[in-house]
Amino acid sequence: MRLAAVDIDIGTRSPTVLLNGTDAATLGVHPLDRVHIETDSGTVVGIVELSDELVAPGELAVTRRLGHVEGSVEVTPAPRPASVEFIRKKLDDDELDAEELDRIVRDVREDRLSDVELGAYVCAMYLNGASLSETMHLAESMAAVGETLTWDDEVVADKHSIGGVGGNRVTPILVSIVAAAGVTIPKTSSRAVTSAAGTADTMEVFCPVALSADEIRATVAATGGCLAWGGAVNLSPVDDKIIRAETPLSLDPHGQLVASVLSKKRSAGSTHVLVDIPCGEGAKVTNLNDARELASDFRRVGEHLGMTLDCVVTDGSAPIGRGVGPVLEARDVLSVLSGSGPGDLRRKSVRLAQVLLDCCDVTADAAAILESGEALDRFRAIVAAQGGDPEVSLSDLVPGRFERTVTARDDGVVTHVDNGLVNDVARRAGAPRATGAGLELHHRVGDAVGRGDPLYTVYAEAEGRLDEAVTVAERVEAVRIRAPDETLIERL
Numbered sequence: 001m002r003l004a005a006v007d008i009d010i011g012t013r014s015p016t017v018l019l020n021g022t023d024a025a026t027l028g029v030h031p032l033d034r035v036h037i038e039t040d041s042g043t044v045v046g047i048v049e050l051s052d053e054l055v056a057p058g059e060l061a062v063t064r065r066l067g068h069v070e071g072s073v074e075v076t077p078a079p080r081p082a083s084v085e086f087i088r089k090k091l092d093d094d095e096l097d098a099e100e101l102d103r104i105v106r107d108v109r110e111d112r113l114s115d116v117e118l119g120a121y122v123c124a125m126y127l128n129g130a131s132l133s134e135t136m137h138l139a140e141s142m143a144a145v146g147e148t149l150t151w152d153d154e155v156v157a158d159k160h161s162i163g164g165v166g167g168n169r170v171t172p173i174l175v176s177i178v179a180a181a182g183v184t185i186p187k188t189s190s191r192a193v194t195s196a197a198g199t200a201d202t203m204e205v206f207c208p209v210a211l212s213a214d215e216i217r218a219t220v221a222a223t224g225g226c227l228a229w230g231g232a233v234n235l236s237p238v239d240d241k242i243i244r245a246e247t248p249l250s251l252d253p254h255g256q257l258v259a260s261v262l263s264k265k266r267s268a269g270s271t272h273v274l275v276d277i278p279c280g281e282g283a284k285v286t287n288l289n290d291a292r293e294l295a296s297d298f299r300r301v302g303e304h305l306g307m308t309l310d311c312v313v314t315d316g317s318a319p320i321g322r323g324v325g326p327v328l329e330a331r332d333v334l335s336v337l338s339g340s341g342p343g344d345l346r347r348k349s350v351r352l353a354q355v356l357l358d359c360c361d362v363t364a365d366a367a368a369i370l371e372s373g374e375a376l377d378r379f380r381a382i383v384a385a386q387g388g389d390p391e392v393s394l395s396d397l398v399p400g401r402f403e404r405t406v407t408a409r410d411d412g413v414v415t416h417v418d419n420g421l422v423n424d425v426a427r428r429a430g431a432p433r434a435t436g437a438g439l440e441l442h443h444r445v446g447d448a449v450g451r452g453d454p455l456y457t458v459y460a461e462a463e464g465r466l467d468e469a470v471t472v473a474e475r476v477e478a479v480r481i482r483a484p485d486e487t488l489i490e491r492l
Contacts, residue, residue: 018049118241171286
């Protein structure tokens with residue numbers, strides 16, 4: 001069927017084309033079916049959507065994702081990618097082989113799947129899980145389709161946390177310690193998905209993080225480490241597309257998580273990797289048995305990929321540090337590096353840095369490196385190499401000017417600080433996009449508080465966002481308080 005191709009200014013991630021319902025009926029295609037579009041320069045494949053309002057009969061509206069298509073084109077039905085059948089197979093709880101997984105990964109990479117089909121893949125992995133064999137093949141395929149970094153050093157260190165803990169900004173401190181110990185650590189990190197800040201969001205308060213591969217190499221050559229945003233260097237790009245499908249329902253399938261993390265580490269050229277698995281109420285992993293199972297899979301897949309990998313299970317039942325949000329977390333980082341700061345963040349950073357140094361078989365004292373100021377000097381050197389101000393001070397890190405403090409309603413003891421609710425309040429305030437938005441915790445679990453005592457202060461860069469965050473804060477119990485004499489009784 002010949003149609004007149006017209007441009008339509010709609011930004012889509014997949015190669016979408018719009019047909020009038022009459023022409024679609026004539027072609028025998030439905031929404032999300034594929035069509036071949038034959039042009040003078042070759043054939044492209046589009047994913048069909050219908051619109052009688054935007055497209056007249058006889059026209060084919062082509063989005064920018066397909067490139068420049070114009071004039072009279074021949075449009076014919078096209079088969080769906082084979083990977084759609086493999087996704088259906090996984091939904092039926094059948095194990096996929098290496099070739100099937102590789103086909104899915106390549107089709108995700110090339111945007112051949114619609115959002116619905118990609119969502120179905122995520123649901124299949126969530127509902128039916130992935131075998132160890134599938135996870136290994138998936139990690140290999142995901143690492144193979146993106147850019148890779150290579151290093152001359154025999155030992156290249158890396159660290160990853162599976163996330164879910166508010167304010168857990170260990171990475172900038174750990175990287176500074178490890179690099180100061182003489183170990184190469186080209187750290188690429190993510191931006192926030194559901195939390196109030198990712199490592200990349202916090203580091204962007206100090207310096208640019210969207211570095212090219214060449215800029216990463218230059219920074220590492222000068223300082224031994226870097227703190228860059230992984231999305232800018234196209235390492236395992238399929239992971240970013242899959243995360244986009246996981247985010248709306250907060251799904252994080254076990255096997256997909258392992259494959260995603262380790263594919264990025266392999267692409268980054270890492271040889272020795274530390275994985276932090278926070279565990280506890282409100283964390284992604286809520287019980288020790290699940291944490292141990294996840295650690296075992298990380299180790300086995302890491303070994304399969306040729307990496308030396310160590311896992312630690314840490315307390316994920318409450319936020320780490322005082323700040324939640326880019327600027328507030330940056331203040332915690334700089335405070336710890338300067339010799340003060342929140343004790344829990346300081347202790348965790350030192351302990352994990354020591355584990356990673358031991359994993360790399362490097363004889364160095366992480367605590368001594370931090371206390372001597374060497375880690376702070378190395379952090380400032382990294383900030384400078386990435387184009388930031390190496391003389392940045394705490395007085396430069398100012399949160400949003402609109403603030404309100406949430407107080408205790410009764411006398412009692414803090415028994416729980418909810419990671420999910422804390423992140424939600426901070427995001428309602430505008431974090432991470434508004435870097436000064438977030439909240440600062442004034443009390444930890446076990447602290448005694450009196451009625452009217454401050455529990456946390458919410459900061460925002462816009463008054464409306466502050467009102468929205470405080471409305472949520474007053475409706476939920478992000479900081480749980482129990483009366484000192486309250487007896488907990490379970491009714492059976």
